[in-house]
Amino acid sequence: MKTLPARLLACCAASLLFGSAVVPPAAKDPWRTFEDNWLLMPALQSGLEAWLVLTLVGRVRALVRTTGDVDAALASELTARFGKLAAPFLFEARAWYYGVFLRDGAALRFRGDRHFTYHANQGNASTQAAFIFVLLLELPLAHLLLHCMAPAPWMAWAADGLQLWALLYLVAEYRATRWRPVSLDGQTLLLRYGMLAADQAIPLAAIVTVERCGNDVRRRGGVMRLRQCGALNVALTLQAGTRLTGLLVPLRPVHQIYLGLDDPEGFIAAVRAKQAPARVEQ
Known part of the structure; x- marks a missing residue:
């Protein structure tokens, strides 16, 4: 098998x-x-x-x-x-x-000729690190409590194992946030955002508009929000019929992507600069 x-x-x-x-x-x-x-x-x-x-x-x-x-x-x-x-x-x-x-x-090296970070966006990575630190402080206290209250001692150790396994993903997300960038590679946007969000490779031709946005974006169908512990500041409007991958859903229709970056103005300018020659040729 x-x-x-x-x-x-x-x-x-x-x-x-x-x-x-x-x-x-x-x-x-x-x-x-x-x-x-x-x-x-x-x-x-x-x-x-x-x-x-x-x-x-x-x-x-x-x-x-x-x-x-x-x-x-x-x-x-x-x-x-x-x-x-x-x-x-x-x-x-x-x-x-x-x-x-x-x-x-x-x-580490990543594919792309322009890279944009998001770890400093309103203390994004620092907030993640603080959350991990709090969970580490809580781990021995939770073990002691379960050891005293659980019917069998192995239950406390099993809970510790599950919590450590969850911490593995949180630490990985924190480190990926610090080092995995959003990148532009030719006429492709490589959307990496931590580790828990699925990576996307979006042709720049599929991006209709790219502009600044506020942080008050609600969850709804066809919208992808990428901000972790930071604030949203860039909005991408995609062509109708664009389908992107997810961690649990293979393909789903998405017409807008909102993300938070450390340098939103630089990212917007870079995307528009790469789009301009292609649109002139068309």
């Missing part, structure tokens, strides 16, 4: 939990097997995570030393191994790389 994405295993575990709650006791015989062996699911998922880390770390480090482009190294290695199933593995690999293995972010 081929390896399955971690999200699929998580969905299976959630389905079993839901079934345990709603299936009547009289018809619950098939569920007994799953309930008696429920620890196999997180054990299998943890094994997949460990396998992913151990098999990739050496190869990816070698590629990063050669090119400095960790995104390209991870994408090429995982695509070669998993083909169309590479997307969820790429998400997990980025979490481990930025959360654990990243040592010198300044040495």
Whole structure:
């Protein structure tokens, strides 16, 4: 059996939990097997995570030393191994790389001829770091409380493991925020925003307008907001019918993108400057 994405295993575990709650006791015989062996699911998922880390770390480090482009190294290695199933593995690999293995972010190189940061936007990265620090302070207190109140001591350790796993993603998001830029590469906008948002490659020809905006943008259909702990200050209006990828949804229609950048005026000027020659040729 081929390896399955971690999200699929998580969905299976959630389905079993839901079934345990709603299936009547009289018809619950098939569920007994799953309930008696429920620890196999997180054990299998943890094994997949460990396998992913151990098999990739050496190869990816070698590629990063050669090119400095960790995104390209991870994408090429995982695509070669998993083909169309590479997307969820790429998400997990980025979490481990930025959360654990990243040592010198300044040495990283990213595709693009103009780069724009967003970590300083209203203290974006600093706020993330403060939140991580608070969670680290809370971890031993929560462990002590659970150890005293839980029916079994292993429950406190299991909660610690889950919290540390969540911290892995928060640390990875913080480091990706500091080092992964939004970039312009020729006639393409490479929209990287942390690690928890799906990357986008948008042709500049698909951008109708680019302008300043305020921070009071509500969530609604067809709108993508990228701001983390900062403020929105740039609005991109896309051509009708534009579809972008998401972490959980493969493709969805998007007509506007709002994002927060450290230098919104410089970004707007750069996009318009690259669009001008192409529109003149048309």
